[in-house]
Amino acid sequence: MSKTQRGEMLLGVLFISPWLIGFIWFNLYPIVASIYYSFTSFHVIETPQWVGLNNFVTLAQDDLFWTSLFNTAYYIVGSVPLDLLAALFFAVLLNLRVPLRDLLRTCYYIPTVVPTVASAILWIMLFNTHGGIINETLGVFRIPEIPWLSSPNWAMPALILLSVWGIGSPVIIFLAGLQDVSTTLYEAAHLDGAGPLQTFWHVTVPMVSPVILFNGVLGIIGAAQVFVVPYIMTAGGPLNATLVYGIELFQNAFVYYKMGYASAMAWILFLVVFGLTVVSLQVSRRYVHYE
Amino acid sequence: MAELVQAPGIVVVRQRQKAVARTAAIGGRVLALVVLVAGAVAFVFPLLWMLSTSLKDLSEVFTVPPIWIPHALHFDNYPRSLTYFPFPLYLRNTLIVVMPSVIGTVVSSALPAYGFSRLRWPGRDVVFTVLLATLLIPTWTTLIPVYVLFARMHWTGTFLPLIVPNFFGSAFYIFLLRQFFLRQPQELIDAARIDGSSHLGVFARIILPLSKPALAVVVLFSFMDGWKDFFGPLIYLDNQDLYTLSIGLYSFQSQHTTDWTALMAASLMVLSPMIVLFFLTQRTFVEGITFTGLRG
Numbered sequence: 001m002s003k004t005q006r007g008e009m010l011l012g013v014l015f016i017s018p019w020l021i022g023f024i025w026f027n028l029y030p031i032v033a034s035i036y037y038s039f040t041s042f043h044v045i046e047t048p049q050w051v052g053l054n055n056f057v058t059l060a061q062d063d064l065f066w067t068s069l070f071n072t073a074y075y076i077v078g079s080v081p082l083d084l085l086a087a088l089f090f091a092v093l094l095n096l097r098v099p100l101r102d103l104l105r106t107c108y109y110i111p112t113v114v115p116t117v118a119s120a121i122l123w124i125m126l127f128n129t130h131g132g133i134i135n136e137t138l139g140v141f142r143i144p145e146i147p148w149l150s151s152p153n154w155a156m157p158a159l160i161l162l163s164v165w166g167i168g169s170p171v172i173i174f175l176a177g178l179q180d181v182s183t184t185l186y187e188a189a190h191l192d193g194a195g196p197l198q199t200f201w202h203v204t205v206p207m208v209s210p211v212i213l214f215n216g217v218l219g220i221i222g223a224a225q226v227f228v229v230p231y232i233m234t235a236g237g238p239l240n241a242t243l244v245y246g247i248e249l250f251q252n253a254f255v256y257y258k259m260g261y262a263s264a265m266a267w268i269l270f271l272v273v274f275g276l277t278v279v280s281l282q283v284s285r286r287y288v289h290y291e
Numbered sequence: 292m293a294e295l296v297q298a299p300g301i302v303v304v305r306q307r308q309k310a311v312a313r314t315a316a317i318g319g320r321v322l323a324l325v326v327l328v329a330g331a332v333a334f335v336f337p338l339l340w341m342l343s344t345s346l347k348d349l350s351e352v353f354t355v356p357p358i359w360i361p362h363a364l365h366f367d368n369y370p371r372s373l374t375y376f377p378f379p380l381y382l383r384n385t386l387i388v389v390m391p392s393v394i395g396t397v398v399s400s401a402l403p404a405y406g407f408s409r410l411r412w413p414g415r416d417v418v419f420t421v422l423l424a425t426l427l428i429p430t431w432t433t434l435i436p437v438y439v440l441f442a443r444m445h446w447t448g449t450f451l452p453l454i455v456p457n458f459f460g461s462a463f464y465i466f467l468l469r470q471f472f473l474r475q476p477q478e479l480i481d482a483a484r485i486d487g488s489s490h491l492g493v494f495a496r497i498i499l500p501l502s503k504p505a506l507a508v509v510v511l512f513s514f515m516d517g518w519k520d521f522f523g524p525l526i527y528l529d530n531q532d533l534y535t536l537s538i539g540l541y542s543f544q545s546q547h548t549t550d551w552t553a554l555m556a557a558s559l560m561v562l563s564p565m566i567v568l569f570f571l572t573q574r575t576f577v578e579g580i581t582f583t584g585l586r587g
Contacts, residue, residue: 008412011490015406018399019422022459027425029440030433037435044442090330098324106573107331110338113565115519117537118558121544122341125551131353133340139355165334172577196319225429228521232541249431253438254526263435270432277427 037263044257055264065265067240068248071156075226075244076276078160080219084212087167091174092204105175112168120232123162124149152241155234159242162229170215177211178204206289213284217277224273245269341562345369345555352551365552369560372553375546378560380532381539388453388535389517395458396513397506403460404468405494409480419469425462430522438526452527453520453535457513464509467579471505472498508579511572515565536561 013020038055040048059065094105111119126134127148135145148158181204189199205212227246230236236243249269253262344352345368347361406412407419441452475498483493499506524538534542540561544554569576 005413008410009414012406012410012412012415015410015490015494016403016418016460018458019403019460019462019465022399022456023422023425025459026437026456027428027433030436031428033436033439034432037439044439090327093323093327096320096323098320098327100324104327104331105577107335109576110566110569111334113515113569114338114562115521115537115540115565117521117540117544118341118562119337121540121554121558122337125344125352125555126337126340128353131355131357133357136355136357165337221427221429225431232544246431253435259435259439266429266432266435269429273427273429 034263034266037260038267040260040263042259044259048260051260055261058261059264059268064240064243064248068243068245071241071243072224072226072245074156075160076220076223078156079163079223080216082160083163083167083170083219084216086164087170087215088174088208088212090167091171091178092200094171094175095178105172108171109168111165116228117232119165120229123165124233127158149234150238152239155238155241159230159233163223170219173215174208174211177208181207209284209288210290213280213288217280220276220280221273224269224276338562338566341555341559344551345559347552349550349552368552368556372543372556372560375550375553376539376543376557376560378536378557381534381536384450384533385518385535385537388450389514391454392457392517393510393513395454396461396464397509399458399460400464400509401468401499401502401506402494404465404472405490405498407465408469408472409493409498410490422462422465426466434526441527447527448529448533449527450533453523461513464513467508468502468505471502475501504575504578507572507575511568511575512579515568518565 037048039050039052041051041054042048090108094101094108098104114122126132129135129145129147129150132148134148135143138146146154148154185203185207186199189203194202225246226244227250230242230244231247231250234242236247245265249262249265252258252265343360346364346366347358347368348363348365351358351361407415407422438447441447446452446455479497479501480493483497488496519537520535521537521541524535525541528534528538531539531542540557543557547553
């Protein structure tokens, strides 16, 4: 390295140093430490005791671990495609030249500024079995009362439905993507006699496919870590039906203070999320169209 | 050109087809509008229901059929909720945490963003890729060692774990600002450099003033994130006197699960500053989201 290069390097590192220290403190060290912790047993401030593969062996036999893994998979499979579809659907409509477009866009975005605690409390009330406004509305269509949050069968579907309320950001991101699609493509499709649905599948979807991938990957990463809403609304119940991975990890770490055990869980989550991201990127290669 | 030699009848058919297509397009747009309005009502309705419930008598909350607008407006739910939910104290705590956090985030993200966009140095792009990769790390993975570290430093039970990390750059905001800095004209920087200005000078006197819109996005988003944060206070704060609005609201809810009118009044107090802020800064918001495409 020449002298000027060394000078440039020093200056660059100086400018990025706030982040670099943060990276070491809050990313690099914790990742390494949590690998080590996952092979130990300790309660917060004690010295970790090496226990080898014990935590992983115990986890494999821990029913709650498998329940939480299953519930999180359920939540991901239910909410990510539903939210993507809903977001793309409303974004496509919002992209048409309809009156009041800005006001309508605002309506879809506004739930995202609501603090999660407030929205969780609000939705407990809305989902109330008797007299809750959702069941009352369904009642108009002669649908009998659904025990949303009090039934093990309905609690997870309720949380998945609720996730649609938070699609404001993906809607805006899709809208930006849709506005980038060249109008000549639509004109060409029109001249070739394509109907609205054909145009959607053969023009819109391929053109925004990178955005679908982007929102999808972010959606999976977010859904895999879901915690606050089920923690407040159902506390993992009823009968562990909404005991997601985040809640189980939180219980082990901050209720039982089993830090080593929780670290093993955290590492498994890391590998799962990493795996899902890689798989999504691989699968997308076949479908995603880059200009 | 071919149309000129076609029989008049065909032209009429063409025109009729066009008219049909136009009617279909208008019909489609009307249908789209109807669906959009229905969806928008469904999205906004829960918040209106929150407002309506906050003004009801407790007996009116779960009636069949539902009461849309309370018979008498029970504004007293608000002062009543304050007896369980000390809003001024929680507001003060929230601001004590959020204000320095916002300043820390802006400063510690803007400097690295300059280093990643306007300086050339060996290894820069590799390091930047590492920065982007950190966005994909689940919070849970790094949480426990960070918590243990703070516990050993005796920082748990104080505001410090909620404030200090914000002074060490946020990958998301660094990315956002870097994209913006890259768009500023190189000529201005070159000119300032030739005039003998240091990089710190260029950063402070040229790049920052030109980047006000992007800085506004960072201030706004980080303020809202701090205001809404529930998880940080949940694991780090144990003393009620230090509670922020989010964790305070949760604590109120867990002690008075069925006092819906007071709960909705308190929720609305926590939420309304965010709504007001959103309406005041809507443009900045949308720009911020579309600019990075990163907000989930």
